Amino acid sequence: MRLCGAAITIETLIAHNVSDVFGYPGGQVLNIYDELYKRSDKIRHILSCHEQGAAHAADGYARSAGIPGVVIATSGPGATNLVTGIATAYLDSSPLIAITGNVSSTLIGKDSFQEVDIAGITMPVTKHNYIVKRVEDLEDVLCEAFQIAVSGRPGPVLIDITKDAQTGETEFRGGLPKPAFAAASPKADAIRAAAALIEKSEKPYIYCGGGVIASGAGALLADFANKIDAPVGFSMMGLSAMDYKNPRKLGMTGMHGTYPAIKMNEQADLIIAVGVRFSDRATGNKEAYQKNTKIVHIDVDDAEINKNINCDVDIVGNLNVSLSELIKAVKECKHGDWNGLAEQFKREVTFAEGFNPRSIIREVRKHTDADTIIATDVGQHQMWTAQYYEFSNPRTFLTSGGLGTMGFGMGAAIGASIAHGGARTVLFTGDGSFHMNLNEFATAVRYNLPIVVIVMNNNVLGMVRQWQTLFYEKRYSQTEMDRVTDYVKLAEAFGGTGYKAETLDELQKSLEAAFASDAPVIIDCVIGRDEMVLPMIPAGGSYAEAIYSL
Amino acid sequence: MEIQNFTLSIIVTNKAGVLSRVIGLFSKRGYNIDTLYVGPKVEDPRHSRIIMTSSGDDATREQIIKQLRKIFDVQEVKLI
Structure with missing residues (x-):
């Protein structure tokens, strides 16, 4: 069967059992999006607000489901917006497949409109990457990309496809998956x-x-x-x-x-x-x-x-x-x-009572079960979640460990929810991290995903400020944000629901309402700005130097 | 940890961007390249041979070889 490169791309994804892709359209992926439109019976596209959010969503999808997540973006800024998402997946060994369009092969290297060498840019943060300029190479490359992404230690693979490789036609052989490379046998x-x-x-x-x-x-x-x-x-x-x-x-x-x-x-x-x-x-x-x-x-x-x-x-x-x-x-x-x-x-180990990060996490846990997927952003709230949330099952904790990407969580929560048929997902975030990619709350509303966003709101960049408290004599350089964001109104403006909690009682009531709802909810949990994450081993310090209390 | 010079023979697939990947690994991980030669493998034009001299202690040398072997287009790495 003769197909154009764009159709080969979509058919190869379908042959790899890809049922959902994340992304954002643009000039150099118009042909791919045209094929997506025609094959929407087989493959669903989740439209994000920003390519970074789509990359984190595909990563969250991969982490929570244990299969590759796919993200599509256009050339130039679309492609560069993926880079943080790809690097996040790379550092945490997540099988992400990133597909970008590029200008026609005749325009490559001419500083054409929205042209960027994304293969060059992502070389250090991918397991492997490709630039495909000939449609005849495309099917093999796509199949090989999946093979590499899942074999051995998983990781992200990027495929950059020029416009003429998308429009050109060649024989399509079915796009069948290749078996994973065999791992070494232990000696x-x-x-x-x-x-x-x-x-x-x-x-x-x-x-x-x-x-x-x-x-x-x-x-x-x-x-x-x-x-x-x-x-x-x-x-x-x-x-x-x-x-x-x-x-x-x-x-x-x-x-x-x-x-x-x-x-x-x-x-x-x-x-x-x-x-x-x-x-x-x-x-x-x-x-x-x-x-x-x-x-x-x-x-x-x-x-x-x-x-x-x-x-x-x-x-x-x-x-x-x-x-x-x-x-x-x-x-x-x-x-x-x-x-x-x-x-x-x-x-x-003893714990403080009252409305504090631990009690917030424990209260949320009363409403979740062993399968509920928990995503976080990066900072104090992330460490508190790692310390205090009671995890039962593998792949229920999605967090950016290696790269430490603030803004990871909202996309990851969306990806996880999509991977599990629109399942309830909880995002623990901080007011710093949440502001980075909160635009994706609009995506959660658009797809009606029951994501509960718990904002641990101390109005400061808590983790950096903690270091300033401990190691920089409380010189709080640019960590006291003092924003006036109203999270309840923010949630409503995006079409979701918002609650504010300043006591455990208020949190309980908010959680009951949130977990009864099928739509996205933000709960603004107001906590003290001097809350610390302890224990803490100072950077480069030994275990014996751990700080347990102040 | 004594710094020593050593020479590597690296067989790679003859594809665009492969040399970038090999060189990129060295800059990314802070390894040294002292000399570099690249040419087609005479008996097999689908592959190229990179001869490189580098320097580092035993642990660095071991890491360089292992990291090179992880590059998808690298077919063989030998210490010569």
Whole structure:
């Protein structure tokens, strides 16, 4: 069958079971949008307010559903507006497919209207990218893009298609998906060496990362923890890999980790790191981190081994295979005293009463269930959510971990809701982050998505201000925003509903109304500007230097 | 951590932009390129060979090789 490049693009997406795409039309993707129009029975397009929002939505779709998310944008500014979204997906290993149009191949390199070298721009923030100038190459490239995005450690792939490659015709062969590249098999001697270290350890600590979620290995990880009787700390990206009811779960570790996770991590004689990359936010001072402990590093990406932290044993391969083999190889262990210590640390934690970030999060949790997807933006509210929200199921926590993208959440919440048939989704955000991409609230209204936006409103840029409080002698340079935004009116102006809560009682009533509604709601939660995120390991500091109270 | 010079032979697919990817990796991750030679692989024009000398300690060298192998269009990386 002979088709034009634009039709080949859409038919190849359909052949890859893509049912929803996010994006924004423009001059150099007119042909693609024309084909979308014709195939709207098979593929739905979600129109955002800004290409960045569409990129975050496609990313949120991918993270929550575990399949690639697709975003389409035009050339020039449309393409550059995707860049933050693509970089966000890259740092968190999310399989995003970004399709951009470009000017005709004869106009490339002439500084034509809305021409930009998006392949050049995104080279450092994509797993791979393409510029397609010949329609004959298009089908193969699109299929290969999906293959690359999902194989091994997932990541974003960009395909830039010139106008003439969209309009030109060629034979279409069905756009059938290519199988994922096979991951390396874990080496038997590495499994044996890891098992020996684990059996010798008296204080083993499992450090679980986003790779466990990406490979669907959460249940295996819990089995592994049971067999070696070890507590489990989490990177922020790995947090939803285990049910909060599992007593082994210590919560997030690292800079703003929980007290038990930090204390146990600090005292462990063996860290078994699974699907992590030892981010500086997780390790703090690298020398101190590995000084008194052995490290087993298990990951699918060989280049992560010894990149940030030198390990004693590495197991490279698909996590499901590696964990299964390790469970088989290792003898059952018992560490009663060590786990007792974790329980003691858990009991030592106390919390303030009243209308504060923790009580807001706990109140919201009463209205959500184990499957409710939670998105966040970036800053204090994000850390509070990671610390206090009780996650049960993998892929229910969508947050920008690596890049730390303020403005990620609104798009991500939309993408997650779309991926789950218009499901209820909650966005925890701050007044700083929310202002970055709140235009996408209009998108949520347009598609009637039941997204509850909880704005932790302290009228300051809380996380940066916290650093200024602690390390810059309270010189609050440009962090006290003192905006007068009325979130209730804002919600109404966009066609949604808004509530304001200054007490737990008001929050309760607002939440009841919000969760009874099928439409988007904003709840403005007014909190104090001096609320801090604690514990805090100062940047570059060691676990021993963690600040627990002020 | 002793800094040493080493030479890499990198076989890449002969496609536009491949050299940018290889060079971009070095600038992105702060590795050194001391000398660089690029030419077609005589016996196989679909591939090109990059010969590069670089410098760094053992850990850096190991990282360079692994990161190069992750580039989709890189077919082979050898220390020579």
